[in-house]
Amino acid sequence: MDVRRESEATPTKNRTEVERRSERELVVTRTVNAPARLVFEAWTKAELFRRWWVPKSYGPNLLSCEMDVRVGGQYRLVFRHEDSTMEFFGTYLEVTPHSRLVWTNEEGDGQTVTTVTFDETAGKTLLVVHDLYPSEEALDSGSTGAMPEALDQLDELLASLGSSSETK
Amino acid sequence: MVQYCQTHFDASFGALSDATRRGVLEQLGRADASITALAERFHMTLTGMKKHVGVLEQAGLVSTEKVGRVRTCKLGGRGLEQEAAWIERYRQLWAARFDELDIVVEELKRKEKANGRKKRK
Numbered sequence: 001m002d003v004r005r006e007s008e009a010t011p012t013k014n015r016t017e018v019e020r021r022s023e024r025e026l027v028v029t030r031t032v033n034a035p036a037r038l039v040f041e042a043w044t045k046a047e048l049f050r051r052w053w054v055p056k057s058y059g060p061n062l063l064s065c066e067m068d069v070r071v072g073g074q075y076r077l078v079f080r081h082e083d084s085t086m087e088f089f090g091t092y093l094e095v096t097p098h099s100r101l102v103w104t105n106e107e108g109d110g111q112t113v114t115t116v117t118f119d120e121t122a123g124k125t126l127l128v129v130h131d132l133y134p135s136e137e138a139l140d141s142g143s144t145g146a147m148p149e150a151l152d153q154l155d156e157l158l159a160s161l162g163s164s165s166e167t168k
Numbered sequence: 169m170v171q172y173c174q175t176h177f178d179a180s181f182g183a184l185s186d187a188t189r190r191g192v193l194e195q196l197g198r199a200d201a202s203i204t205a206l207a208e209r210f211h212m213t214l215t216g217m218k219k220h221v222g223v224l225e226q227a228g229l230v231s232t233e234k235v236g237r238v239r240t241c242k243l244g245g246r247g248l249e250q251e252a253a254w255i256e257r258y259r260q261l262w263a264a265r266f267d268e269l270d271i272v273v274e275e276l277k278r279k280e281k282a283n284g285r286k287k288r289k
Contacts (some may be wrong), residue, residue, distance in 0.1 A: 013270070016263040018255055023185055028259075030266045038276040042269055052272050055264035129262075 021130075028129040036098040036120035039127065043101060043116065044069040053077070071095055075103065110134025183227035188212070189220050193229060193243065200242040203232075 014031045021027050032039050042048045050065040063085060067075040069092055076089040087107060094102035098118055105112040112133050119126040183189055188210055195201060195209065207217035221241055224230035231244040 013263075013267055016259055016266055018259040018262065020255065026258075028262045030262070032266070032269060032273055034273040034277055038273050038280065039269075041276060042272045048272050048276075052265055052268035055261070055268050057264055058261070127266075 024133045026131045026133070028127075030127050032125045032127060033123075034125060035123055036118040036125045039125045040098045040101075040118050043118075044095075054079075068092075069095055069101075183223050183229055186220070186223075189224055192217075192220060192224060192241075196230060196241055196243045200240050202238045202240050204238070206241065 014033070016028065016030045019027045019029070042052065044067070046065050046067040049067060050062055053065070054062040061079045061081070063078045063080055065075075065077050067073075069075075071092060071094060073092045073095075074089065075092070076087060079086045079088070088105065090104040090106045090111075092101070092103045093113070094100055094115075098120075100118070101116040103114050105114060110133075112131055115128075115130045115132075117126075117128045117130075119128070191210060192206055195206065201209075203217050203221055204214060206221070207214050210217065221230060221232060224241075225232055225244070229244050230241050232239050232241045234240075
């Protein structure tokens, strides 16, 4: 696809970028054409969050979504996966209205920490989603190089989600 | 929150983070080799080498085949291309997510505007 020049007409879809910043860090960035307070609301109210976290094209897989968005509060998402379910859960470490959210992902071995920043400029919000994965040592503990079972499950889930939106 | 591709990132990057494993890849780039031969070459135990090869295999960088009592290792076909494909897949997931987020946020904008007409702030 050719890169088009920015025209005055605001494009409906802003570009999503993914960058591998280091061995343990993965960063996703995207601008949303709205003030940070509204974008933040969509990230912190479960009834709004569940509407976009699992895109429709990936199927109706999200069975429940509970979020207690405050420092020390928990979240839990339950997905349908084949004949079973899969859960993702963790704790909010930082909740700074309209600017910063930090949570842990506790479903796997070792803890991944996700930091989301909301940076508003001229009515638009730059979202930066930063994932810090556990160190190799943390992952290796207890298992001889084999990937933890929970992570294998994630892999399967992505494969099954992906296959519904792609031609095989 | 949902780290769909964590397995692959950890597998590939973890695999490449170790000097011995990078050496093994280099070696296999020249010729296929048995685990025993690799163990000798890198001065380590068979068990140690098996573990390294296991990590590389899991990351899709190396494939192994057992013929008789010898397990031969060669460079896997997937490698870094596979990883790039994963990043793209991950990006697509987020792009789709954000497109839906746009819809939710647009709705909030409209609501706020409507409320603003009734009462300022």
